[in-house]
Amino acid sequence: AQTVTQSQPEMSVQEAETVTLSCTYDTSESDYYLFWYKQPPSRQMILVIRQEAYKQQNATENRFSVNFQKAAKSFSLKISDSQLGDAAMYFCAYRSARDDKIIFGKGTRLHILP
Amino acid sequence: DAGITQSPRHKVTETGTPVTLRCHQTENHRYMYWYRQDPGHGLRLIHYSYGVKDTDKGEVSDGYSVSRSKTEDFLLTLESATSSQTSVYFCAIGLARNEQFFGPGTRLTVL
Numbered sequence A: 001a002q003t004v005t006q007s008q009p010e011m012s013v014q015e016a017e018t019v020t021l022s023c024t025y026d027t028s029e030s031d032y033y034l035f036w037y038k039q040p041p042s043r044q045m046i047l048v049i050r051q052e053a054y055k056q057q058n059a060t061e062n063r064f065s066v067n068f069q070k071a072a073k074s075f076s077l078k079i080s081d082s083q084l085g086d087a088a089m090y091f092c093a094y095r096s097a098r099d100d101k102i103i104f105g106k107g108t109r110l111h112i113l114p
Numbered sequence B: 001d002a003g004i005t006q007s008p009r010h011k012v013t014e015t016g017t018p019v020t021l022r023c024h025q026t027e028n029h030r031y032m033y034w035y036r037q038d039p040g041h042g043l044r045l046i047h048y049s050y051g052v053k054d055t056d057k058g059e060v061s062d063g064y065s066v067s068r069s070k071t072e073d074f075l076l077t078l079e080s081a082t083s084s085q086t087s088v089y090f091c092a093i094g095l096a097r098n099e100q101f102f103g104p105g106t107r108l109t110v111l
Helices: none
Strands: A003-005 A010-014 A019-021 A024-026 A032-039 A046-052 A064-069 A074-079 A088-096 A102-104 A108-113 B004-007 B010-013 B019-025 B032-038 B042-051 B054-057 B065-070 B073-078 B087-094 B100-102 B106-110
Touching: A003 A088, A003 A102, A010 A019, A019 A108, A024 A074, A032 A064, A032 A074, A046 A064, A046 A074, A074 A088, A102 B042, B004 B087, B010 B019, B019 B032, B019 B087, B019 B106, B032 B073, B042 B065, B042 B073, B054 B065, B073 B087
Parallel strands: A010 A108, B010 B106
Antiparallel strands: A003 A024, A019 A074, A032 A046, A032 A088, A064 A074, A088 A102, A088 A108, B004 B019, B019 B073, B032 B042, B032 B087, B042 B054, B065 B073, B087 B100, B087 B106
């Protein structure tokens, strides 16, 4: 069965600095999708960024980018120029191309220090 | 933007009572999902649906049932609520590009 592991339960970063959240996953498949979701205190789940496994190029969305290492099964999220509004719980997630279900990691709570 | 609502948003109930949570979407998305979120566990899939009257179990389906008689509504029922079912429940719909869009969540407390 596929699993998603986020080894950092909590992290802190100074405002305007860069932070990287780690995620590893376990799968025997070659075709899949990876996601980072953000959950602010409002509790709403917000998609931050997605990556298709067949794409070698790392996805980027404004200040958010990923480092996708397929062989190492690693999918880290980098947040540049951290802002107070980035404070949230971040979830890494995996979806097989053959399945309709998404598997979530347990989350990393990110604190932004002013 | 996909529209998705959940009702109720908050509920307190007693052990042994039946509870039904409703998820409503305003577009004709085929896939709908129910998750529960607990501290230290992230989001775990309870049940999902891939069409009217087509449902399947997720990772933590024991104690829950679902129904989908219309495309727009996906109901989650706790036949006899237990304290272990105290949680935040999220509904989601499946979008293009293999993404899921989430509802605002329902906080359920079982006393």
